[in-house]
Every structure is written in C-alpha cells, then in structure tokens.
Amino acid sequence: xxxxxxxxxxxxxALLLYGTRDFPDWxxxxxxxxxxxxxxxxxxxxxxxxxxxxxxxxLGDYRSYDTMFETVVIYCxxxxxxxxxxRTRS
Amino acid sequence: MKRLQERANTRPAGQGLIIETSxxxxxxxxxxxxxxxxxxxxxxxxxxxQGGVALGASFILLGLAxxxxxxxxxxxxxxxxxLANAGVLIFTGVGAMCAILGGYLLDYSVLTAIIxxxxxxxxxxxxxxxxxxVGLAVMSIMVSLFWDIGSAGQMDEGL
Amino acid sequence: xxxxxxxIVAKYNYWxxxxxxxxGFYAMIGKRNxxxxxxxxxxxxxAIILLYVSTGVKRGAGIPILDKYExxxxxxxxxxxxxxLPHVLMLTAIVVSVSVTGVALAILLRIYRRYGTxxxxxxxxxxxx
Numbered sequence: 001x002x003x004x005x006x007x008x009x010x011x012x013x014a015l016l017l018y019g020t021r022d023f024p025d026w027x028x029x030x031x032x033x034x035x036x037x038x039x040x041x042x043x044x045x046x047x048x049x050x051x052x053x054x055x056x057x058x059l060g061d062y063r064s065y066d067t068m069f070e071t072v073v074i075y076c077x078x079x080x081x082x083x084x085x086x087r088t089r090s
Numbered sequence: 091m092k093r094l095q096e097r098a099n100t101r102p103a104g105q106g107l108i109i110e111t112s113x114x115x116x117x118x119x120x121x122x123x124x125x126x127x128x129x130x131x132x133x134x135x136x137x138x139x140q141g142g143v144a145l146g147a148s149f150i151l152l153g154l155a156x157x158x159x160x161x162x163x164x165x166x167x168x169x170x171x172x173l174a175n176a177g178v179l180i181f182t183g184v185g186a187m188c189a190i191l192g193g194y195l196l197d198y199s200v201l202t203a204i205i206x207x208x209x210x211x212x213x214x215x216x217x218x219x220x221x222x223x224v225g226l227a228v229m230s231i232m233v234s235l236f237w238d239i240g241s242a243g244q245m246d247e248g249l
Numbered sequence: 250x251x252x253x254x255x256x257i258v259a260k261y262n263y264w265x266x267x268x269x270x271x272x273g274f275y276a277m278i279g280k281r282n283x284x285x286x287x288x289x290x291x292x293x294x295x296a297i298i299l300l301y302v303s304t305g306v307k308r309g310a311g312i313p314i315l316d317k318y319e320x321x322x323x324x325x326x327x328x329x330x331x332x333x334l335p336h337v338l339m340l341t342a343i344v345v346s347v348s349v350t351g352v353a354l355a356i357l358l359r360i361y362r363r364y365g366t367x368x369x370x371x372x373x374x375x376x377x378x
Binding site: 047048049050051052053055056057059060061064065067068071072074075077078081082084085086087 | 131136137178181182195196211220234242243
Binding site for chain 1: 256259260261262263264267268270271274275278279303304305306307308309310313314315316317320321324325327328330332333334335336337338340341344345347348349351352355356358359
C-alpha cells in the first residue's frame with residue numbers, strides 16, 4: 001500500500017516536472033500571465049479606483065464578484081461548522 | 091474585568107499569571123492594528139481579509155490564554171452571529187444597491203446618485219465599504235470556528 | 250549536463266513547488282490517519298498558492314502599491330510593477346483553504362465522536378461490522 005502510494009507520487013511528480021518544461025521562466029516579464037489582463041489593471045487601476053494598492057483595487061472593484069462569493073463561502077463554512085458540531089440540548 | 095480579577099485572586103501565581111497579564115495588555119493593540127489594517131488597505135498592504143484575521147486572532151489569543159467563557163463574556167455568541175451576518179449583508183447590500191440604481195452588480199460608480207462624488211472617488215469608497223464587510227465576516231467566522239472546534243461544539247471550558 | 254542544469258535553474262520555482270506538492274500528495278494517499286491526510290491537503294494547497302504567486306513575479310519590478318498622485322499625473326510603467334492578479338486570486342484561495350480546514354476538522358471531530366478513532370482502516374472495520 002505504502003509502496004504503491006510512493007510509486008504513484010513519484011510518477012505524478014515526474015509527469016508534472018516534465019510539464020514544467022513548457023512553463024515560462026522564473027520572473028519572465030513576457031510570460032502570458034503578465035501580458036494578458038494585468039497591464040490594464042496596472043495602467044488604469046489608480047485613475048479608475050483611486051486606490052494606490054492595486055491588489056485592493058483588483059480585489060474590491062475589478063474582481064469583486066469573486067470576492068463577494070468568497071465571503072459567502074466562508075460564511076457557509078462557519079454555519080456548517082456550527083451545525084455539524086453543536087449538540088442540541090435535550 | 092471583575093471576573094478576571096477574581097480568577098487572578100483565586101489561582102496561585104505562576105506562569106499562567108504572566109501569560110494572562112501580557113495577553114491583557116496585548117489584545118487591545120492587536121485589535122487596533124486589525125482595524126488599522128482594514129481601514130488602511132487602500133494605501134498599504136492590507137485589506138478586509140488580513141485585518142479580519144488579525145481581529146479574530148485577538149479573540150483567539152484571549153481564548154487560549156484564559157478560557158472560552160472569557161471570550162464569550164467579551165463577545166457573546168449572538169453578537170458574533172450578528173456581525174457575521176452584517177458583514178455578508180454589507181457586501182451583498184452594496185452590490186445589490188448598485189444593481190438597483192441601474193448599473194452593473196458591484197459597479198460602485200452608479201452610487202453617485204446617493205452622494206454626488208466623482209466616479210473614481212465612489213469606487214474608492216465602495217472598496218472601503220466592501221472591505222469593512224469582509225473584515226467583519228472573516229473576524230466573526232474565525233472566532234466561531236475557534237469556539238466550535240476548540241470545544242468540540244460543547245462551548246464549555248475550551249482548550 | 251549543463252543544459253539540464255540551465256533548464257532547472259531557469260525554472261527552479263516550479264521544481265520546488267512540485268516537490269512540495271508531492272509531499273502533500275503522498276500524505277493524502279499514503280497515510281492512514283485522517284488528520285495527516287488533512288495536513289497533506291493543506292501542504293498541497295500551499296504549493297498551489299506558491300505556484301500562482303510565483304507567476305506574478307517580473308524581473309526588476311516593484312511591489313504593486315503605487316504613489317497615487319505620481320500615478321495620476323504621469324501614468325504608470327507596466328514593466329516596473331509586479332503582476333497583482335495572482336496575489337488577489339491567492340488571497341481568496343487562502344481564505345477558502347482556511348474554511349476547508351475548518352469544515353474538515355469539524356467533520357473529523359464528528360467521526361471521532363462516533364467511531365472513537367481517526368485511523369482509516371479501523372473506521373472501515375467498524376463500519377463493516
């Protein structure tokens with residue numbers, strides 16, 4: 001069982017390492033993640049939201065739909081923990 | 091406070107006393123720092139999630155140094171649940187208000203109909219309102235997770 | 250040999266994260282204790298979070314916190330600011346991981362309350378009886 005798990009881990013890790021060959025290099029300014037949408041956020045973020053911290057600007061304005069349901073997710077997690085653990089007094 | 095003094099009088103002085111006294115001094119500053127992180131999220135690293143976790147950590151520290159009823163004395167379960175609901179409602183309410191006033195969901199610039207300000211200024215203020223909501227929700231959910239997992243749902247002495 | 254070393258050095262962040270991810274993966278599938286499985290899942294999530302944050306790094310770029318009046322007056326040089334998008338996405342992912350850990354710990358407490366153990370094979374044995 002343990003050897004099977006170790007074998008699966010090594011095979012998966014080798015496949016993932018083989019896959020990283022196509023990834024952009026470390027700190028490459030021309031990588032796809034840095035050239036697609038984030039230049040718009042960096043260029044227009046401050047003038048459109050007046051928030052110098054771009055992380056906050058993207059979190060609260062451009063991607064606030066994501067953040068809203070994120071808040072709902074942690075709210076649901078809290079409610080689930082209460083309802084799973086709390087014993088009704090009998 | 092009275093309860094803490096009683097406890098300090100009844101128990102023998104030792105390591106617990108040092109921890110309890112230092113925690114009593116530290117907790118207000120941690121809470122002040124949490125509020126600062128939430129409010130100053132526009133200009134420095136920070137925001138609702140980080141500040142909310144710092145605020146929740148102050149209550150968790152109180153619960154670890156003393157016991158669970160001490161934290162319940164500071165913030166009852168009822169007000170904790172109210173704060174969690176208020177946080178989520180502030181966020182979704184601001185978003186829904188934008189949609190009601192005729193814009194997109196969570197596009198704060200249409201809120202100029204309420205207070206006339208520039209669109210960019212309203213976006214800044216909208217981010218602030220939303221961060222406050224996130225902070226409240228994260229704080230109360232962290233405290234509630236600690237209460238329930240730390241005491242296995244019994245809400246007795248705790249850890 | 251030198252080419253292999255050059256490839257590894259150019260992408261050493263991915264190598265570290267794959268190793269970290271595989272530690273978590275092994276804990277998830279190889280361990281019998283449910284708490285150890287949960288810790289393995291946390292390590293796995295940490296590896297994914299680090300992977301995403303590392304994609305936001307640009308050579309020679311500063312932090313994504315700008316000077317407001319400078320930026321409004323003169324505009325922003327995109328090459329000089331790190332990519333803020335992975336940071337935002339991972340900020341939410343961290344909070345999701347905390348929620349997942351909380352719910353999982355609650356369920357583990359319930360399992361312990363019912364079966365009296367957290368070892369996987371013992372629980373399966375008790376279910377079969």
